Amino acid sequence: MYKAERNHILKIFYDMAKLIKEFIGIVVAVGVLVSKIGLMKSILIGSGLFAVVILCEFLMWRKNFFIIRESSIYHQEGIFNIKKVEIPFKRINTIDVSQKFIERVFKVATIKIDTGDTSNKGSELKFTLKRTRTDQLRDILLKRGTIDNESQEKKPYTVKPRELIVYSLISNSVLKGIGMLFVAQQFFDQYLKNFVSVNTSLYVDELKREDIYHAVYTISFIVLGLIFISMILSIIYVFFKYYDFKMWSNGDKIYIKYGAVNRKSYSFDREKIKGIHIKQTFLMQFFGFFTMEIESIGYGDEKEEKAILYPMCTNSLKDQIIEDVLCEFKYIGEITKPNKNAGFRFFYKKIIFWAVTVLICLFIKPEFAVFTLILLLLLMIIGYLEFKNTAFGTDKNLIYMAYHGFNKTQSVLKMTAVQSLTVSHTYFQHRRGFCDYSIILYSSNAGKILKVKNLKNGIAERAFK
Known part of the structure; x- marks a missing residue:
C-alpha cells in the first residue's frame, strides 16, 4: 500500500501499432530526405526521430502509475499534460478483469475500473498487471481482503455447452455468422482469387438458361447452404465467447466469468445496479427463452460488449435468478397494455410504407408488386408483435416497460435510475386518450x-407525485 505501481512491460507492446504508424511516417520522411541531403544524413535523422518516438512511449509508460491508499486509488498519467485522479473505493461501480490470448501466455491481465461518472466514455482506469496482482487489486477495491474463491461463494449459475448451441441458433448471433461469411468473401476476392480461379459467370449463365422452377430450386439450395454455414459460424462464435459461463453472488457483490480465448471476469456492487433488461429475439419469443442484461454504469460500455447477466434461460430460471440474485427487481405492480382500439396505431405507418413500395414497383417493374405481399406480411407481423409486447407499469420503487417487436425487451428499473419522464402525444392520440412515455436513464450512454407508445394517458402520474 502507498507504493507506486505501473503497467506490465507488455503494455508497451500493446502500443506497437502506434509505434508502427509513427515508424511508417518516419520512413516516408527519410525517403523524401534521401534525394535532398543524401543517404547517410537521412538515416541519421530517421534513426533520431525513431529514437524520440520510442523514448516518448517509454516515458508515457513510466509516468502512468497508480497508488493504493487506505480507502482510495490514486492515478497519474501524462508527460506534458499531467492528469491526476483519486477515486474512493465506495465510488467504484464495476471492476472488469480480462485476459486476451497473448496475456494468458504471459500470465498477465487487464483490469478496468469504473465509477458512476456518466461523463466518462469507456473505462475510467485501465491497467495491465500480473494476473495474481489483478485479483488482489480487485479484492482490495471491493473491500473483500481475500482472493476470490468460488468454493466459498453461492453455487454459481452455469451455462452448459448444449445451451450455448441453442442460444447461437435462436439469437441474433446467426447474423454475425452471415457477417463472417461476408468478411470471408471479401478476403477471398482480395487475396485468394489469384490462386483459386472460380468463374462464377458460367454458373450465372447456366442459371439463366434453366426454367423458373429449376432456377428457384438452385437459388433456394444456395441460400440454405449459406444459412447452414452461417449457423455453424454462429455456434463457434458463441461457444468461444461464452464458454464456461458462470454467474454468482456473494452478499452485496455479483461476479460473472466467461470466455474461451479472451477470458472475462466482472465484479460489481449489486446496490449500484440500476435495472435489468430481459430480451428476446423473435425465435426466443417463440420457444420461450430469455437473455438477461443489467443496467450498470461501467458494464457494457466497451466496444463489442454487452452488459450480460445470463445469456439464455427459461422463464422459471429467469424468475429464480431474479429471486436469488436480484430480488429487489421482482416487479409485483400492475401492468398496463395498449387498448384494442389503439391497435391500428401500430400498423398504419407500416401500411403506408408498403403502399409507397407498391407504387414504386408498379412504375419501375409491375411484376415485382406481387413480391411486396411478402413485405406486407412481414410488416403485419412486426406490428402485431409491437402491439402484443408493449406494456408499462409502476409500483413504489420500480418501473416496468416492455417494447419492440422482433427483439422484445422487458425493462425493470429503479425509480432512482430515472433522470426524467416525458409524456408526448399527437393531436389524434390526444383525442383518443393515448400518449407515448419516454424515460431517460442515468447511464454511461x-x-x-x-x-x-400508444398507451392510456395518466398511468404514470401517481408514481412520480
Missing part, C-alpha cells in the same frame, strides 16, 4: 432513452 448519455441520454439513454426507453420508450413505449
Whole structure:
C-alpha cells in the first residue's frame, strides 16, 4: 500500500501499432530526405526521430502509475499534460478483469475500473498487471481482503455447452455468422482469387438458361447452404465467447466469468445496479427463452460488449435468478397494455410504407408488386408483435416497460435510475386518450432513452407525485 505501481512491460507492446504508424511516417520522411541531403544524413535523422518516438512511449509508460491508499486509488498519467485522479473505493461501480490470448501466455491481465461518472466514455482506469496482482487489486477495491474463491461463494449459475448451441441458433448471433461469411468473401476476392480461379459467370449463365422452377430450386439450395454455414459460424462464435459461463453472488457483490480465448471476469456492487433488461429475439419469443442484461454504469460500455447477466434461460430460471440474485427487481405492480382500439396505431405507418413500395414497383417493374405481399406480411407481423409486447407499469420503487417487436425487451428499473419522464402525444392520440412515455436513464450512454407508445394517458402520474 502507498507504493507506486505501473503497467506490465507488455503494455508497451500493446502500443506497437502506434509505434508502427509513427515508424511508417518516419520512413516516408527519410525517403523524401534521401534525394535532398543524401543517404547517410537521412538515416541519421530517421534513426533520431525513431529514437524520440520510442523514448516518448517509454516515458508515457513510466509516468502512468497508480497508488493504493487506505480507502482510495490514486492515478497519474501524462508527460506534458499531467492528469491526476483519486477515486474512493465506495465510488467504484464495476471492476472488469480480462485476459486476451497473448496475456494468458504471459500470465498477465487487464483490469478496468469504473465509477458512476456518466461523463466518462469507456473505462475510467485501465491497467495491465500480473494476473495474481489483478485479483488482489480487485479484492482490495471491493473491500473483500481475500482472493476470490468460488468454493466459498453461492453455487454459481452455469451455462452448459448444449445451451450455448441453442442460444447461437435462436439469437441474433446467426447474423454475425452471415457477417463472417461476408468478411470471408471479401478476403477471398482480395487475396485468394489469384490462386483459386472460380468463374462464377458460367454458373450465372447456366442459371439463366434453366426454367423458373429449376432456377428457384438452385437459388433456394444456395441460400440454405449459406444459412447452414452461417449457423455453424454462429455456434463457434458463441461457444468461444461464452464458454464456461458462470454467474454468482456473494452478499452485496455479483461476479460473472466467461470466455474461451479472451477470458472475462466482472465484479460489481449489486446496490449500484440500476435495472435489468430481459430480451428476446423473435425465435426466443417463440420457444420461450430469455437473455438477461443489467443496467450498470461501467458494464457494457466497451466496444463489442454487452452488459450480460445470463445469456439464455427459461422463464422459471429467469424468475429464480431474479429471486436469488436480484430480488429487489421482482416487479409485483400492475401492468398496463395498449387498448384494442389503439391497435391500428401500430400498423398504419407500416401500411403506408408498403403502399409507397407498391407504387414504386408498379412504375419501375409491375411484376415485382406481387413480391411486396411478402413485405406486407412481414410488416403485419412486426406490428402485431409491437402491439402484443408493449406494456408499462409502476409500483413504489420500480418501473416496468416492455417494447419492440422482433427483439422484445422487458425493462425493470429503479425509480432512482430515472433522470426524467416525458409524456408526448399527437393531436389524434390526444383525442383518443393515448400518449407515448419516454424515460431517460442515468447511464454511461448519455441520454439513454426507453420508450413505449400508444398507451392510456395518466398511468404514470401517481408514481412520480
